[in-house]
Amino acid sequence: MTKEKKNKLIDIALLVMMILPFVLCMVLKVLTTPASEGIAISGALIYFEIPMPLMPLYITEVQVTSLAVIISITALCLYLTHGIKVIPDSKRQLVAEYIVEKVNFLIKDNMGSRYMAFAPFIAAIMGISAFSSLSALLGLFPPTSDMNIVAGWGILVFIIITHYKLKGGLFPYVKGFFEPIPVFAPFNIIGEISTPVSMSFRHYGNVLSGVVISTLVGSALGGLSEMLLGWLPGFLGDIPFLRVGIPAVLSVYFDLFSGLMQAFIFAMLTMLYIATGFPEEEYEKRQAKKKKKALSAAQ
Amino acid sequence: MLELAIGIILAGCAIGAGLALIAGIGPGIGEGNAVSKACEAIGRQPESKGAVTSTMIMGCAIAETTGLYGLVVGILLIFVAPNSFVQILMNNLPK
Amino acid sequence: MQSLDIISVNIWNILISLANLLILFLVMKKFLFKPVMKIMNERQSQVTAIYADAENDRQAAADMKQEYETRMAAAREEADGLVRNAVQTAQRKSDAIVNEAKDQAAHLKQKAETEIQQEKKQMLDDVRTEISDLAVSIASRIMEREVNAQDHADFVDQFIQNVGDKQ
Numbered sequence: 001m002t003k004e005k006k007n008k009l010i011d012i013a014l015l016v017m018m019i020l021p022f023v024l025c026m027v028l029k030v031l032t033t034p035a036s037e038g039i040a041i042s043g044a045l046i047y048f049e050i051p052m053p054l055m056p057l058y059i060t061e062v063q064v065t066s067l068a069v070i071i072s073i074t075a076l077c078l079y080l081t082h083g084i085k086v087i088p089d090s091k092r093q094l095v096a097e098y099i100v101e102k103v104n105f106l107i108k109d110n111m112g113s114r115y116m117a118f119a120p121f122i123a124a125i126m127g128i129s130a131f132s133s134l135s136a137l138l139g140l141f142p143p144t145s146d147m148n149i150v151a152g153w154g155i156l157v158f159i160i161i162t163h164y165k166l167k168g169g170l171f172p173y174v175k176g177f178f179e180p181i182p183v184f185a186p187f188n189i190i191g192e193i194s195t196p197v198s199m200s201f202r203h204y205g206n207v208l209s210g211v212v213i214s215t216l217v218g219s220a221l222g223g224l225s226e227m228l229l230g231w232l233p234g235f236l237g238d239i240p241f242l243r244v245g246i247p248a249v250l251s252v253y254f255d256l257f258s259g260l261m262q263a264f265i266f267a268m269l270t271m272l273y274i275a276t277g278f279p280e281e282e283y284e285k286r287q288a289k290k291k292k293k294a295l296s297a298a299q
Numbered sequence: 300m301l302e303l304a305i306g307i308i309l310a311g312c313a314i315g316a317g318l319a320l321i322a323g324i325g326p327g328i329g330e331g332n333a334v335s336k337a338c339e340a341i342g343r344q345p346e347s348k349g350a351v352t353s354t355m356i357m358g359c360a361i362a363e364t365t366g367l368y369g370l371v372v373g374i375l376l377i378f379v380a381p382n383s384f385v386q387i388l389m390n391n392l393p394k
Numbered sequence: 395m396q397s398l399d400i401i402s403v404n405i406w407n408i409l410i411s412l413a414n415l416l417i418l419f420l421v422m423k424k425f426l427f428k429p430v431m432k433i434m435n436e437r438q439s440q441v442t443a444i445y446a447d448a449e450n451d452r453q454a455a456a457d458m459k460q461e462y463e464t465r466m467a468a469a470r471e472e473a474d475g476l477v478r479n480a481v482q483t484a485q486r487k488s489d490a491i492v493n494e495a496k497d498q499a500a501h502l503k504q505k506a507e508t509e510i511q512q513e514k515k516q517m518l519d520d521v522r523t524e525i526s527d528l529a530v531s532i533a534s535r536i537m538e539r540e541v542n543a544q545d546h547a548d549f550v551d552q553f554i555q556n557v558g559d560k561q
Contacts (some may be wrong), residue, residue, distance in 0.1 A: 041374075041378055041400060042378070042397045042398070042399065042400055043397055043398030043399050043400045043401075043402055044397060044398050045396075045397045045398075046396050046397060046398060052406055054405060054406075055404060055405060055406065057404070057406040057407070057410075058398065058404060058407065060397075060398060060407075062407070063407070063410060066410075066411065066414050067414075070414055070417060070418055070421070073418060073421065073422075074418075074421045074425065077421060077422065077425040077426040078425055080426065081425060081426060081429045081430060084429055084430065084433050085433070086433055086436050086437050086440060087437075096426065096430050097430055097433075097434065099426070100426065100427060100430040100431065100434075119427060120419055120422040120423035120426070120427045121419045121422075123422045123426070123427070124415060124418040124419040124421070124422045125415065127418065127422070128414070128415060128418050143411075146398075146407070147401055147402065147403060148402070148403065148404050148407035148408045148410075148411060149407070149411040150411075151403070151408050151411075152407070152408040152409065152410070152411030152412035152414070152415065153411065153412070153415050155408065155412060156412045156415055156416070198364060201364070201367065201368060201371060202360075202361070202363075202364040202367060204371070205364070205367030205368070205370055205371050206360075206363070206367060208370075208371070208374065208400075209367065209370050212374060261356065261360050262360070264357075265357065265360050265361065268357065269361075371401070374400060374401070375400075375401050378399075378400050379399050379400060379401055382399075
């Protein structure tokens with residue numbers, strides 16, 4: 001009895017931990033957003049800045065929302081796997097198993113079973129990207145419409161890709177830049193660097209275009225409302241009635257569809273880049289050579 | 300004289316942003332091609348509708364990237380570049 | 395309050411987001427994938443064990459069935475033997491009974507035939523006497539005066555004797 005009660009309490013605490021960060025973010029946003037007239041397309045609000053070498057670190061809405069996303073996903077993971085049993089008796093365990101199975105299947109399908117350790121990473125990319133984009137539905141500034149956030153992910157993915165390419169040895173990696181003829185080296189290098197840039201710009205541009213278009217449509221609807229319904233007496237004339245509901249239609253495409261789609265595409269491209277960049281033949285050759293060396297050293 | 304300079308900067312930024320959005324033509328044509336081919340494929344093999352649709356959406360989203368480059372550059376030119384260009388002009392004015 | 399430019403690059407923010415993704419990776423690994431995979435592996439091993447048990451049970455059942463069938467075949471053989479013996483015994487007995495009955499019947503038949511023969515003879519004699527008497531009385535009635543009774547009786551006797559011999 002007491003154990004059941006305790007489990008229930010933990011569940012409720014986890015659920016609260018899942019929702020509370022976003023609520024706090026919304027409260028903070030409402031309290032700090034300056035009342036402004038007209039169109040304001042700008043980056044995130046800066047709460048305060050910390051002096052650092054090179055350039056100051058700005059703590060903005062984006063950082064706060066990212067933190068909320070991480071806390072929320074952690075709480076969600078804990079909630080899904082809390083009280084997990086061999087014979088499932090709760091829906092959330094089925095959900096957790098469904099997620100894990102789907103991600104594992106995706107990895108096996110696109111990368112091969114050698115890369116099964118990447119499953120949590122891909123799940124993390126999908127989760128953080130989807131949650132960040134969907135936070136726009138709550139009226140928050142979506143972290144994915146900040147260049148820095150997506151650039152960070154892109155750079156991490158680029159580091160992993162390069163690490164896997166270097167597994168075939170440094171020489172084949174460098175040699176790869178001078179193919180098919182040495183003149184192509186600059187283009188190859190640009191192509192290599194463009195991988196993280198294009199990945200992050202794709203994601204960032206999609207979400208940002210949604211934000212920009214939503215803002216433009218919102219302000220246009222406000223102006224239209226003032227023009228059409230401005231004759232209403234008293235404060236009724238000041239309320240932009242046309243802004244109610246209509247921007248939600250755009251939100252379905254730009255926030256829901258585009259956000260989830262970009263999360264999936266980012267994860268997919270990560271998988272494909274890692275799997276195709278890995279030089280299997282060179283790696284096998286190198287492993288065989290190493291084994292031979294170890295054998296001869298042992299003798 | 301200063302007004303003229305700033306005006307030229309603003310006009311240049313606006314024209315540049317407009318030109319940058321020409322990049323939207325490419326993905327438009329490309330995605331139209333992709334969707335028409337997908338429609339043909341579905342018409343030929345209606346049972347493979349799910350696979351074709353998901354692949355098409357994936358390909359469309361990737362093809363959209365070039366258009367988004369143009370969009371990002373356009374946004375930069377309209378919202379960010381004028382300020383910084385005017386700043387540069389102000390800093391380099393002969394005292 | 396100030397806000398960032400819409401496109402701004404800040405190294406520290408990039409590093410923070412990179413670290414965020416790494417942290418989330420570790421969180422996913424530790425809190426979602428590890429327990430779920432553990433549970434799934436456990437379930438897999440349990441299922442394997444259950445299958446092995448079932449296979450063992452099936453094997454045991456098959457063995458039992460084999461034994462049972464062997465035993466059944468033996469029992470059937472035995473029963474067949476018993477039935478055959480019983481049938482033979484019964485056959486023999488019934489043969490004996492039938493033979494006896496046949497003997498008896500033949501005996502009875504013979505006896506009856508003998509009796510019938512005797513009775514027939516008796517009856518013939520009786521009929522002969524009767525007929526001769528009847529004929530004599532009829533003839534005497536018809537020819538009361540012309541033939542005397544002695545002659546007639548002789549004649550009729552002789553005639554019937556002939557008829558009886560012919561028969």
